[in-house]
Amino acid sequence: MANECYFTGKKTTFGKSRTWRGQAIKKGGFGLKPTGITRRTFKPNLQTLTAVVEEGGVTRAKRITVSAKAIRMGLVVKPLKRKYGYTRDQKQG
Numbered sequence: 001m002a003n004e005c006y007f008t009g010k011k012t013t014f015g016k017s018r019t020w021r022g023q024a025i026k027k028g029g030f031g032l033k034p035t036g037i038t039r040r041t042f043k044p045n046l047q048t049l050t051a052v053v054e055e056g057g058v059t060r061a062k063r064i065t066v067s068a069k070a071i072r073m074g075l076v077v078k079p080l081k082r083k084y085g086y087t088r089d090q091k092q093g
Contacts, residue, residue: 003043003046003065004065005065005070006051006053006064006066006070007066007070007075007076008067008069008070008075010044010046010067010069012041012042012043012044013041013042014039014040014041014042015039015040015042016038016039016040017037017038017039017040018037019034019036019037020033020034020035021033021034021035044068045067045069046065046066047066047068047071048063048064048066049063049064049066049071049076049078050062050063050078050079051064051066051076051078051079052078061079
């Protein structure tokens with residue numbers, strides 16, 4: 001799914017937005033009444049980036065959608081930007 005965090009599973013949730021009208025009873029009015037109740041969405045802060053992911057026992061770089069909270073928590077491992085960083089690991093492996 002595109003709009004879901006790869007690690008935390010965060011996705012769009014739904015709620016309501018309420019508009020209140022009237023004067024509070026303690027201020028001498030008849031109380032607050034909800035006048036407009038509309039549906040709204042709460043969207044997570046999702047970022048698309050390249051990360052090192054393990055799939056089927058094989059680790060490789062892949063483009064995934066991740067929430068900003070997962071990035072701050074350190075769940076995302078980014079790949080090396082240059083290819084020559086892997087040569088030592090490849091020779092040993």
